[in-house]
Structures are given as structure tokens and as C-alpha cells.
Amino acid sequence: MKHTILVATTNPGKMRELAEMFSELAGEIEWHSLRDYPNTTEVEEDGATFAENAAKKALGYAKQTGLWTIADDSGLAVDALGGQPGVHSARFATEGVGKLPRQEQDELNNRKVLGLLKGVPQDKRSARFVCCMCLASPAELLIQTEGKIEGQIIDTPRGENGFGYDPLFYVPALGKTTAQLSSEHKNAVSHRGQAAAQMKPALRELLKLA
Secondary structure, eight states, rough: OOEEEEEEEOOHHHHHHHHHHHHGGGTTTTEEEGGGTTTSSOOOOOOOEEEEEHHHHHHHHHHHHSSSSEEEEEEEGGGTTTTBBBBGGGGOOOTSSSSOOOOHHHHHHHHHHHHHHTTTTTTGGGEEEEEEEEEOOSSEEEEEEEEEEEEEEEOOOSSSSSOOOOOGGEEEETEEEGGSSSSSHHHHHSSSHHHHHHHHHHHHHHHOOO
């Protein structure tokens, strides 16, 4: 029998990535997203860290739906900007404004980051993507993991296989932005991929006991 696990997102790109990352467990898990539960109340992401937000989302949606829930909070931290946009990455350019179409939101966020970095030399544009991922039951937090990938911010977007800040996030060790990587390669090296890889063995053990 398959176990139903909710992924606390309405983002189809993130949902697709996560399903691919856990593909080896496809025979044991039926994935649902928040799109399948339109009556849930949005959990406010008001934590000071990625870990706090991920745990709050996982527990909040697990309690509302009665399902084991995976949630992650991830974002971009730019050293020259004092770690911004950080936990505000998703709505960096539009805090306090209603939701916008994802592509428009991404463009505004990227434009704001580049505007703040104007005049900053390339060798001072170090940055990292960070992802904290949590699995919760309605009663408790079950697993928490974290992944990071180091890079730098470039001025000209490159690549089509990504979302958010991917086209601006250049990884010198790979010679590409994360938007230029194949899905398989990105899932193997990305911050979210690393967090998922750490979670898989613990999740596999929990599924045996469930």
C-alpha cells in the first residue's frame, strides 16, 4: 500500500523537482500538493530562519490535513547584501503586495538583486542557495535536513531550466548557472537535492515502520 505524503507547495516546478528527487520511492509514496487541498489555511512563514519556516509549514499543513507533510524553505543568501534576500527570497521585491504570477515575481526579484549589486565587482558577489527540508506528522517533526550550494551572482541571466534566481546563480565549479543544468544534474547538486538526499534514508526507514 502506498503512503500519501503532502508536499507543502503550490509551485509546480518545486513539486516536479521533489518527485524526481524521491523517484526511487515512487512505488511507496503517492505525492499530493497543496493544490489538492484548496481549503487549507496558508501557514505564515514568519520565522527568522529557513529551518523555522520549514518546520512551521510542515507541522502546520500536517495538522490541517492529517497527512505526513514535507515542507522546505529555501532561498538565496548574497554575502555583499548581508545575507539578503534570505528568508524573504520568494517575495523579495514585493513584500506586502498580493501574489503575482510566478514568472513576473521572479523577474522582479532578480531585477532587485541586480540593482542592489550594481557596482559590486564579480569577485565580491559570492552567494549560496540554502534549503532546509522537514517532514512532519500531525503530531511532531520527524526529520529535518539542510543543503547548500555555493556560487556567485552574474548580471546576465543564463539558461532556461530553472525558476527563481537560477538564471543568475553561477556555479564556478560547474561553469554554468543552475538554470543551465539538466534536471538530473541539478537535482544531484542543488541545495534542495542535497537536503532531499539526506532525508531519503530516514524516510525509507519511517515508511517501513508506518
